[in-house]
Amino acid sequence: MSDNLSRIYDVVVLGAGPAGENVADRTSAAGLRTVIVESELVGGECSYWACEPSKALLRPALLYAEAARMPGVGAALARPIDAGAVLAYRDRMSADWDDHDQVAWLKSADITLFRGHGRITGERRVTVETPDGPAVQLTARHPVVVCTGSRPALPPLPGMDSLRPWTSREATSARTVPSRLAVLGAGVVATEMATAWQALGSRVTLIARESRLLPRVEPFAAELVAERLRGAGAELRFDTTVTHAERAGGPDDTVHLTLSDGSRIVADELLLATGRDPRTEDIGLESVELIPGQWLHTDDTFTVPAVAGEWLYAVGDVNRRGLLTHQGKYQARIAGAVIADRARGSALDRRPWGRHLGTADLVAVPQVVFTDPEVAAVGLTTEEAERAGRPVDVVDYDIGRVAGALQYLPDYRGQARILIDPDRRVIVGATFAGPGVAELLHSATVAIIGEIPIDRLWHAVPSFPSISEIWLRLLETYRDRRR
């Protein structure tokens, strides 16, 4: 093996999405020579085929909807939303699928980039198959960190071969608005993309084996979203599966679906959004006696305990602790501190909420679904609490009765719920569904991670007239129930 094909680094990171970039940032900042391996665009799914383009499609649609409902403004909206302008804007917010800026950032952070497909070949060893050169052997003095993320899980659909379906990638990067879009799935991708494309002019039919949208959020939130989506003209077919699917071919080249109730649907595009699989099927896991294609289980330091020697980490979607960019970045910050301190021989702080444990993964994972209305949730849902056998006091309030919400939109409809641990008297879960609640979520996240007793929270005064006054109403409701 020639000298220039073998390299030794302190840290080898597989995958340059948000998780990988942030691990590398932390280890490089700690003085560890860090290399990152990426086979596609630096920046990952989030920058090009998920958060950024999806939000760029959704935000104009949601803003248009708010403007249309506001006295004095709605009448000024003389034309429908300009879908072409939104798609061009989406292109710009996705950096035109060019990772130049992110590559420059890696360089500024003193992180080496290898473009190519990386595979683990043994303890602390990775081979990178580069597109236009010989393979490179990388050795890590310290760990290898797997940040390869996730990909759409394609359902076993009869007729799949002919279908050329959209996945989340095509749904976020499509260059024209399909007249008729069928969406298979009920989760965040399905619901957000149904919202975006319906707003941009598609006639959307959403088909879900589930009995409602957004199965992981509180039912009242999903119901508000379903109501608005239906109001916008989308058709929602729950408790329904596809029994046959084919693309017609020929000049119209449409997708024909047969559903479990016997009905048929014709669409121009079909989005499959039925879940995510880990991107671990071809990264050499077999070389360290792990099973390719499976999620990588880690402990709270993001170390893979099934591999001896504490040299293999998994951060981001791939560890299945929270498939969200922000949670991957959080894990990356913690893992970076763990790696740096182990490298210098320091002991880890294994107390919950310390700098070496990803405690928030277990307690307070926030998520905003950018639908109409927005759904923002953190911590436990009622169903999760029940499933875990944790007693909680459930406190509900209609956000549409809050003065600040009515000022936000006069026909405001929304609902909030907090879950309170009755023994510790702290909040363990919160869900807000309604227009403009996205930025409200962090107040709940702070309350949960701070374990602030309810009696103290009474002193956190929400500004009038803001939607945040929902906090006062929730606390009052809880107080009055206990008397």
Place this chain on the structure above:
Amino acid sequence: MSDNLSRIYDVVVLGAGPAGENVADRTSAAGLRTVIVESELVGGECSYWACEPSKALLRPALLYAEAARMPGVGAALARPIDAGAVLAYRDRMSADWDDHDQVAWLKSADITLFRGHGRITGERRVTVETPDGPAVQLTARHPVVVCTGSRPALPPLPGMDSLRPWTSREATSARTVPSRLAVLGAGVVATEMATAWQALGSRVTLIARESRLLPRVEPFAAELVAERLRGAGAELRFDTTVTHAERAGGPDDTVHLTLSDGSRIVADELLLATGRDPRTEDIGLESVELIPGQWLHTDDTFTVPAVAGEWLYAVGDVNRRGLLTHQGKYQARIAGAVIADRARGSALDRRPWGRHLGTADLVAVPQVVFTDPEVAAVGLTTEEAERAGRPVDVVDYDIGRVAGALQYLPDYRGQARILIDPDRRVIVGATFAGPGVAELLHSATVAIIGEIPIDRLWHAVPSFPSISEIWLRLLETYRDRRR
């Protein structure tokens, strides 16, 4: 004195604005017979001439401005904002200046209302001069609570007699848009109303003796507002006073102002917004040896210590602890608990953050200024910390560099600052200036009142892509500076 002109209650509340209503709510809920005295509309300044109408004027204007700046939406806004529709909407959000609903609420909460002017006549005694009947003598078994609020402080302007100026009341309730509006002042009322009327079609000239807008917020926030206000066409004249003012009379009936720099301004209306005075000049304070027209100083239980016997309380604007509806309501909840527990002979909990002390007044008073952009602040500003001799670490970050902010508006401009107590390592102040930051404020309020250490706040993960990720950037900035 005939029997029907004298009444005994447990609690007598003077003033049925938000503070008075909330005190009465709490004392009535505690089983104390409560009477409230109001000479104008039940609901007070907030409902009819402040928060509600001002926000109803501002929110459509701010939403229009956001929509105009959003690709795909701006082009659909073919017409200017419909000022007539906004004014009609404002009427509705001000309940058409009819307090029927609030009177019904008082009844439902078992609170007796006397309409008329109330004056204290001695210990626990109030006389109400009713508009259409004999005076009523009220005696309180427990306390009298003064919640009479504040009124505009009119500056000693030469020529005032002829002027018929707008105060905050006319500025929020005007039925037509003046072509030219002169605004005297630089505070929240002046700046919000300049923003609203400029957006609704007035040509606004703001004249301030101060050298900037919003003297009590961080200068960077005021600068962003000034920039947008100028960009919208308003003229801002700082370090300037009015040396002469008169209304012309005659058919055009315009206001003519001469300024300290010798220049002259002609306007259709003049708004005086140069501060607030307490409404205490005619409530009988002299009968208990207090000075009419002065603010009523209270301790943290909202008791007036200058009056012996703990029977006189002051809640809301009138105590000058925070001239904001939400802070008055907070004080009312605390005062209500104090009054109820004293009435039943229970000892007070005098620990900070307990149920009987208005600790947040001293530590975390939040305020959102609904300008373009919004300014949201809580706790100390840099200048307040300096003045108090409190060392703080000042951490700044450009909100326009946060991905979620750029998704909110692609040309986002904003700035954030947090102040950290270097010894306790907790946040003691926060200011956010930028579009859409109003609901973000409560996260800072919760962090401050919870006294959450910075190391723990790292586990409060902001959702991507939301503006809340400013929190991550601020913490990173603080971390990287300390290395």
